[in-house]
Amino acid sequence: MNKIKSTTVPIPLDNIDTDQIIPARFLKATNREGFGENLFRDWRYDKEDKPVKDFVLNHSTYQGEVLVAGKNFGCGSSREHAAWALADYGFKVVISSFFADIFKSNALNNFILPIQVSDQFLSYLFKAIEKNPKLEVSVDLETQIFSIPDLGMSTNFEINSYKKECLMNGYDDIDYLIALNKEVKTFEETHIYAS
């Protein structure tokens, strides 16, 4: 991932927890695929499994690789299935004014970029999308700039340098850790709780 230009999918609600992103009853799979089908299941479908008309994912108007959501996105359960569901559905970026810690780390481990903007910027963005549902936004990971080209607006976003490199090059934490095998073994020799 480096540059993304896309229309957005807005969900202007705060505290969207991972139980909403993917309800527990869909966590029975033993692989990582197919969770997108049940993304936001109980907001997206009614009791008879019919699409809920006014939910944003059921609007053909709102499409794109960028999800825009209210503050404290991804709170609650640590289920990585939430990140898998978002990725499987096709989201590459989530914009919010605040992310829950575990979700943020799960997102990054699945090459979804969580972009934290100010409350003000977020509320402006929601308004702009409301005005123009086909509004395009652009993300440049290298320069760490999120912008709305048509409105001439942009903001910097933070990402730590290690994770940035992982995202840009498709690296995984596990490769990094496996390469430290010797250091871990040495550490274990004198550590109280190592077996």
Next chain:
Amino acid sequence: MGIAAPKTLFEKIWQKHVVQAKEGFPDVLYIDRHFIHEVTSPQAFSGLHKRGIPVAKPKQTIATADHNIPTKDQHLPIKELLSKKQVDTLIKNCNDFDVELYGIGHEKQGIVHVIGPELGITLPGMTIVCGDSHTSTHGAFGSIAFGIGTSQVEQVLATQSLLQYRAKTMKIEINGTLEKGVVSKDIILFIISKISASGGTGYFVEYCGTAIESLSMEARMTICNMSIEMGARGGMIAPDQTTFDYIKGREFAPKGEAWEEAMAYWKTLKTDEGATYDKVISFDAAEIEPWITYGTNPGMGIGISQNIPDVAVNSTAKDMEKSLGYMGLSKNQALRGKKIDYVFIGSCTNSRIEDLRMVADFVKGKKKANDVNVWIVPGSKKVEAQAIAEGLDQVFKNAGFDLRQPGCSACLAMNEDKVPAGKYCVSTSNRNFEGRQGPGSRTFLVSPLMAAAAAVTGEITDVRKLM
């Protein structure tokens, strides 16, 4: 070298576990104990299979089945095919990778955050992780314990280490004495409603003060358990004599010389005089009454004598409207006297023997209200056995409670234990999210005492009035 700077408990344990600290990179943290369960581990094991690598430290890895298992007829094969496949996958993975599994029917089986402490696996000064956000429970022993995602479960299985940024530190101090009828669950529900469901994000919390020190280990676990519900990475309480007494003699606790060595380490586990936290908050225990949530996140809570506010801390009018609409409630409404349909007593928050005793003491000689279903689900086989040995099962039976078998049950409703749509459930669990206890279910989070009171009256009741 000068005199070492004073450190917080969190900093001490963190530093003891750093394998590598490198500028521009997260720390490489050594993990002492790794708990795994059927729901968040299969994809991690698949990763090991694909790479053809073993579990680095099988002896530091402990598995159980809890999230997705029935709480009735556990001696029979699991009926739900996907659930059965998930549990069977755990059995196979534990066999393939030589990991000890306390599976269904095993005398040590139970909710992962109940069995760790009760078996003496969880010890002070450890780093503990699990693919479950309520891993913060183990912080009650003065350990750094936190929930991780499945990619990280794979990392820990493969390397016994994790890449982690150090969290900021927050001290939450509660001094004073709790009123009768007010218990540790009320303390944590109170705190979360004061600082909101996101007020702890980015922090590791240390709870202290006389009100915390006076609590039993099980009561402390309830508090640390819900640290995640304010967004904190974890919560911890410095170990003291209460902690050491609880651990001593437990199956996997250190014994003999090892005990003495461990004690020498454990006694260093407290925040130094003069150490600073990034944030400090204090409350007076006298402010706390039996607490209850009214909304759809754990930050939306009030004291039982209060009415629903216009807006919860750190919330918006729009969020309140959505939450109250879902709950079928309105602003300024009192919850006292509200008719309820279900009571759930269980979960990693409140399913330990003290919780069951507290409920049994209260309901002894009473009966549940006619139109209420009451489920009581022990946290482990050991808790279940202890409850039976003490005759609590008879108390529950006489009260009309349905005592089920150990598991996570209706806390997250992955199994058959679901609250039907639109129904109200008074619950001792940890989350009141939309649909958490079943699609369309409506949850009020409370203490075991408040749950017992609601079970008996069939409505939301101030338990103090019945004591």
